[in-house]
Amino acid sequence: MIFETKRRSVFKAVSWRIWATVTTAVIVLIFTGELTLAITVGLLEVVAKMGLYFFHERLWTRIRYGRKEIAPFVLWFTGLPASGKKIVADEVTRRxxxxxLKVERIDSHDVRPLFPETGFSPDEVDRHVKRAGHLAAMLEKNGVVVVASFVSPYRQSREFARQVAGHFVEVHMRSTAEACEKRDDKGHYALARNGEYRYFPGVDVAYEESSAPEIVIDVDDTDFDVAADQVYDYLKRRLLRVR
Amino acid sequence: MIFETKRRSVFKAVSWRIWATVTTAVIVLIFTGELTLAITVGLLEVVAKMGLYFFHERLWTRIRYGRKEIAPFVLWFTGLPASGKKIVADEVTRRxxxxxLKVERIDSHDVRPLFPETGFSPDEVDRHVKRAGHLAAMLEKNGVVVVASFVSPYRQSREFARQVAGHFVEVHMRSTAEACEKRDDKGHYALARNGEYRYFPGVDVAYEESSAPEIVIDVDDTDFDVAADQVYDYLKRRLLRVR
Structure with a gap:
């Protein structure tokens, strides 16, 4: 909750008074041609109205009319490892x-280290993604825009995240496993192919596509900057409006 | 993020103008005795200053000075089942x-049904409580006061919740298992004593007390209303201040 301090109201009263009194004095001067009268009226006005302005401000701090918030939403990036989710999500967050807007950015790389006991079996991943979806929904409910990026390869837990959210925007970063492997400078795909990782999406488990994600980025044919434009334009057109 | 609409500024301009113009006209009337002049100056002022006020307001919507938020915190109720956590937490939330304040109330009874796979072994409970602590901290970080109530019998996961939070206030609802069992109208203690529940705090696992919780309520000697007073007074004295 945002409060306006009394000091803010005092500053506004002074700032307003300078402009307003000059205007009054000029009007009186033009109509009467009497400089002394203009100055006297101006000075009396300063005293009377500065106080009045202050109380007027305090009254309006209690009136909610016309104070609006942009309705928050959950923007969920999903796709194979190394499909560029993080890069695009970071850029959209920046914009x-x-x-x-108040934006919380959540990412598997930030959350997993806090819960080192979370494994990579489909069951564990589903639990992990559902918890992340719940976290996102709770933030959204409290007025925070959430930008989440999780491989989240299984439809079931993505659907859970969608259902608990108020307004859910799914961005599928669509790419072939081969193209992702080329982008993968950490060598995770190679390790998975050598059998050192199990349940690696794109290698030994499939990515389950959603039937109708709000946005699909064909990563292999799209610059990351252009992808960020596509996502941001979608949000701008549909969600970034004061209602 | 809160926006002030242009319409709010228009309404404030009109509201202000009524008070201010009457003041000006009265001042001019007193000094000149000329009613026509007083009215003319008043009317001109209306036109010139209503516009000026509007632009003054729009300018100040961009100035953050004097807009303050109360720093949020996590209020964490812990204690044996049926120690009265929920009742007191609900009452403090209401206040x-x-x-x-914007307050999110999180409770095991709301969170567990969303994650039915969560068990009751010490390990599962620790994971559950740590996730809840992470959720609370993320909300707090985004300006939301969180009131959480979880049995959270194990010190380790309560400490995790404390460490990830910015400002953590632990309320230990201290009561004997015998007294809790008398309050327990759902019969959970009886089921635990018959061996139908395992890992039931107060029956077959111990509640691990923290070394220094911020607030200890001796539930067996305290009315729930008085307990809510104690907690709320603590918050009022230390945290509910605009800084």
Whole structure:
């Protein structure tokens, strides 16, 4: 909850008074041609109205009318490892913050280290993704825009995240496993192919596509900057409006 | 993020103008005795200053000075089943909302049904409590006061919740298992004593007390209303201040 301090109201009263009194004095001067009268009226006005302005401000701090919030939403990036989710999600987050929104960015790489006991079996991944979906929904419910990026390869837990959210925007970063492997500078795909990882999406488990994600980025034919444009334009057109 | 609409600024301009113009006209009337002049100056002022006020307001919507938020915190109720956590937490939440804060209330009874796979072994409970602590911290980080109530019998996961939070206030609802069992109208203690539940705090696993919780309520000697007073007074004294 945002409060406006009394000091803010005092500053506004002074700032307003300078402009307003000059206007009054000029009007009186033009109509009467009497400089002394203009100055006297101006000075009396300063005293009377500065106080009045202050109380007027305090009254309006209690009136909610016309104070609006942009309805928050959950923007969920999903796709194979190394499909560029993080890069595009980070760029969209930057733009949303620049726009003035409160944005929380959640990512598997930030959350997993806090819960080292979370494994990679489909069951464990589903639990992990469902918890992340719940977290996102709770933030959204409290006025925070959430930008999440999780491989989240299984339809079931993505659907859970969608259902608990108020307004859910799914961005599928669609790419072939081969193209992802080329982008993968950490060598995770190679390790998975050598059998050192199990349940690696794109290698030994499949990515389950959603029937109708809000946005599909064909990563292999799209610059990351252009992808960020596509996502941001979608949000701008449909969600970034004061209602 | 809160926006002030242009319409709010228009309404404020009109509201202000009524008070201010009457003041000006009265001042001019007193000094000149000329009613026509007083009215003319008043009317001109209306036109010139209503526009000026509007632009003054729009300018100030961009100035953050003097807009403050109360720093959020995590209020964490812990204690044996049927120690009264939920009742007191609900009452404190009601008061915090009445005070004007954005409060999220999280409770095991709301979270567990979403994750039915979560068991009751110490390991599962620790994971569950740590996830809840992470959720609370993320909400707090985004300006939301969190009131959590979880049995959270194990010190390790409560400490995790404390460490990830910014400002953590632990309320231990201290009561004997015998007294809790008398309050337990759902019969959980009886089922645990018959061996139908395992790992039931107060029956077959111990509640691990923290070394220094911020608030200890001796539930067996305290009315729930008085307990809510104790917690709310603590918050009021230390945290509910605009800084």
């Amino acid at each position: 949303l913050r620049e726009f003035g | 915090l909302r009445e005070f004007g």
